[in-house]
Amino acid sequence: MITSGRKLKLNFTLKVVQDNEEKEVVFKDLLTRPTIVSVYMKNNTPGCDRQNDSLAADAAEFDRAGYNVVALSRDTCGSHRKYAAKKGIGYVLASDPDDLFAQATDSVVEKQMYGRTFTGPQRAAYVLAPDGTVLAIAEKVDTKDHAAQLRELIATLR
Numbered sequence: 001m002i003t004s005g006r007k008l009k010l011n012f013t014l015k016v017v018q019d020n021e022e023k024e025v026v027f028k029d030l031l032t033r034p035t036i037v038s039v040y041m042k043n044n045t046p047g048c049d050r051q052n053d054s055l056a057a058d059a060a061e062f063d064r065a066g067y068n069v070v071a072l073s074r075d076t077c078g079s080h081r082k083y084a085a086k087k088g089i090g091y092v093l094a095s096d097p098d099d100l101f102a103q104a105t106d107s108v109v110e111k112q113m114y115g116r117t118f119t120g121p122q123r124a125a126y127v128l129a130p131d132g133t134v135l136a137i138a139e140k141v142d143t144k145d146h147a148a149q150l151r152e153l154i155a156t157l158r
Contacts, residue, residue, distance in 0.1 A: 001107045001122065001139060003152065008132045012100040016070075017080040017093045027101065030092060031130045035068040036150055038125045038141070039101065043075045043083040050143040053122075056089050058147035067127075072096050075122075096121070105134075125150060127157065 010028035036040070038055060040048040052071060059154045062069050067089035080093035094101075100111065102121035109122045125138040125146070135157055142149040 001124070001137070002105045002134055004134050004136055006134050008128070008134060010101075010104060010132045012104070014072075014100065015077045015095045017077050017084055017092075019090075019097075020081065020084065022077040022081065024096075028132055030068065030094075031128055031132060032069055033066055033068055033130055034135065035070060035128045035130075036062060036125060037101065037128060038069070038071045038146065038150075039121050039123055040071060040073050041120070041123060042073060043079050046136045047123075047143040048073070049087070051141055051146045052083075052087055052089060052144040054144070054148075055091065055092075055150075056087055058151075059089075059091050062148075062150070067154070068092070070094055072101055072121075074099070078102075125153070127153060 013024055013026055015024050040051050042048055059069055072094040077095050082091045084093055099108055099121050107122040108119050111118055111120050123141045125141055126134055127136040129135055136153045138149055138153055
């Protein structure tokens, strides 16, 4: 996994859902100000739902503090649109089926589920500067109170 202080190469294109619209963007263009990128596995699963519920409840607070919020998974934009409507999510949901962000952060890890081994993105959160420099990392997401975890992480930056 990449460390704080390193600048990421974010010139890849992803599809996102923003303001209930699907669009294709160069990832670095989402960094219009400091940005929280929360990586999760899949919409409509218990841990990921708790992670996003926590973010959605405090998204306005992060906005007032000067941070964009992007939640990123392998889900399609169609799934993200339904998920955003169901969960009341107003921040950007990014579709990354090829794990491009995980590759940029060197956080593709081996996982096991139901006796099967595969690789995928590590569930983590990153605070990025507008130029793509990693300001802070939460290497293990607290799905129950992700927003509090991020508030604490941001407080260390002041």
